[in-house]
Amino acid sequence: MSDVKYTEEHEWLRVEGDEVVVGITEHAAEQLGDIVFIELPEVGTEVSKDDEVVVIESVKAASDILAPIDGEITEVNEPLVEDPGKVNEDPLNDAWFFKIKPSDPSQMDDYMSEAEYKDLIS
Amino acid sequence: MSDLIQLPLHELHVEQGGKMVGFAGYEMPVQYAAGVMKEHLHTRAAAGLFDVSHMGQVILHGDPATIGAAFEALMPVAVLGLGEGRQRYGLLTNDDGGILDDLMFANRGDHLFVVVNAACKADDIAHMRAAMPGVEVEEITDRALLALQGPGAEAALAALAPDVTAMRFMDVRTVTILGAECWVSRSGYTGEDGFEISIPAAKAEEIARALLSDHSVLPIGLGARDSLRLEAGLCLYGHDIDTTTSPVEAALQWAIQKARRPGGDRAGGFPGEARIFRDLTEGAPRKRVGLRPQGRAPMREGVPLFADDATTDQIGAITSGAFGPTIGAPVAMGYVPVDKAADGITLSAELRGKRAAIDTAPLPFTPANFKR
Structure with a gap:
């Protein structure tokens, strides 16, 4: 079983080995509405916590996804660019955005458990 | 949302899963459960029902052949000559040739029926009253306005009122629907065939429910209304047109009939004539x-x-x-x-x-x- 944390920005962070996979929650996908455009960061980019790393546009508006932690982008989910609607269909699995290698893994401790996140959105 | 006005179909929207937001001072559904994308595509493929009751419904009392001249003094648009039972697109202009609002007006025999934008209606009505002192300008506040749009609109409405099938684009008629006197025009703002239906507020929910009981009709929110009108190339007041844009700049010169243009029978005599004529003759x-x-x-x-x-x-x-x-x-x-x-x-x-x-x-x- 993998260790998943949640941010107040409605991102989920799944630890896989020495990387963290980042996506958005079902709640976020539902609030955004039909997603029509995604711009992903470049692999190898060094990012700081709260940098805008992904642009996501729905039929309603543009929004950003922020880097939850400091680190290096190690992989992006390129197929999402061609099929942004996947984020609405399967936000928790197929539609992850990027993987990041944390420079300070302790930053993960700040984030919520699933139960805490469920409290937040309820 | 206590400062927002609720419209007659509020409860129906909530029941249908409408996500209610503030728009022009009204609490309106921006989308329903299906979402903007599906609502948009459904309207183009079948039929969508839109609540546009926030828009201003106004009656200009009097014989259109008489009061039309007064209304023509506010718009570079021919009002005289519009036949009974016909509707036309119009533009209120200011002295600089900018656009105060865009609207639809219909010759309904003993009056003109005008539908204006929600955000502009108070100003429009004040402007019409001030500029047409001899014309009684009545704001209709006891009627809802629904738009039924899409290739399935005719069949869905004809199930309740068979004679609407005889109407052509921009025809208007009084039609009895489920016992209520409705003012129907064959028009809309999606680029699709369809109808706009003015309904006594007390009967609006019953008629909306009857239309929604047709499996081809889905409720559609403001989000899809916006993307539909954009694809159809139609202007949204306050965005694509405003007090700084002239009708010619806005590529709306088709709305200025020959009679109101230079050399026409009733050329000029509207606010902003100088700029609009210059744009028409020299280009904007x-x-x-x-x-x-x-x-x-x-x-x-x-x-x-x-x-x-x-x-x-x-x-x-x-x-x-x-x-x-x-x-x-x-x-x-x-x-x-x-x-x-x-x-x-x-x-x-x-x-x-x-x-x-x-x-x-x-x-x-x-x-x-x-x-x-």
């Missing part, structure tokens, strides 16, 4: 055009436009932009100098600090499906 300096971003990113209102990637002098801006669900790509409208207004010119837009290519394109993006 800028023009509203369709725009297609080359990439996948939607470009929305306010995005600045440049002649090419190398230049930094802004030449225009996007006034409406979104993803067009029927087109499957982003679409937009905006103003550019006339020398850049031909179809197929590649311009440069600045989006999130980066330049991206965008092409001028013919309007509408989706062909109109009116029943002429």
Whole structure:
């Protein structure tokens, strides 16, 4: 079983080995509405916590996804660019955005458990 | 949301899963459970029911052949000569030739029935009363307004009122629906065939429910209404047109009939005549055009436009932009100098600090499906 944390920005962070996979929650996908455009960061980019790393546009508006932690982008989910609607269909699995290698893994401790996140959105 | 006005169909919207938001002072459904994309596509494929009760419904009392002259003094549009049972698009202009509002008006025999934008209605009514002292201007506040749009609209409405099938685009009629006196026009703002139906408020929910009981009809929110009208190349007041844009700049000169143009039988005599005549005879300096971003990113209102990637002098801006669900790509409208207004010119837009290519394109993006 993998260790998943949640941010107040409605991102989920799944630890896989020495990387963290980042996506958005079902709640976020539902609030955004039909997603029509995604711009992903470049692999190898060094990012700081709260940098805008992904642009996501729905039929309603543009929004950003922020880097939850400091680190290096190690992989992006390129197929999402061609099929942004996947984020609405399967936000928790197929539609992850990027993987990041944390420079300070302790930053993960700040984030919520699933139960805490469920409290937040309820 | 206590300061927002609730409309007669509020409970029905909530029951249908409507996500209610504030719009022009009213609490309105921006979308339902299906979401903007599905609602948009459903309207083009079948039929959508829109609550547009926030819009202003106004009666100008009097014989249109008489009061039409007074109304013509407010618009560069022919009112006299509009036949009984017919509707026309109009534009209230200001002394500078800018647009105060766009509207629909219909000759209903002993009066003109006018539908204006929600955000402008108080100003429009005050303006009409001040400028037409001899005409009784009555705001209708006890009627809902529904729009039923899409290729399935005729069959859905005909199930309740068979005689609507005889109506053509821009015809208006009084039609009895479930015992209520409804004022029906064959028009809308989606580029599809359809009807706008003014209904006594007390009967609005019953009629809306009857229409929604037809499996081809889904409730549609303001979100899809906006993307539908954008694909249809139709202006949204306050965005694509406003007090600074002239009708010719807005590419709405088709709404100015020959009789009101230079040399016409009733040429001029409306606010802003000097600028509008100059634009008509010499051409306007800028023009509203369709725009297609080359990439996948939607470009929305306010995005600045440049002649090419190398230049930094802004030449225009996007006034409406979104993803067009029927087109499957982003679409937009905006103003550019006339020398850049031909179809197929590649311009440069600045989006999130980066330049991206965008092409001028013919309007509408989706062909109109009116029943002429």
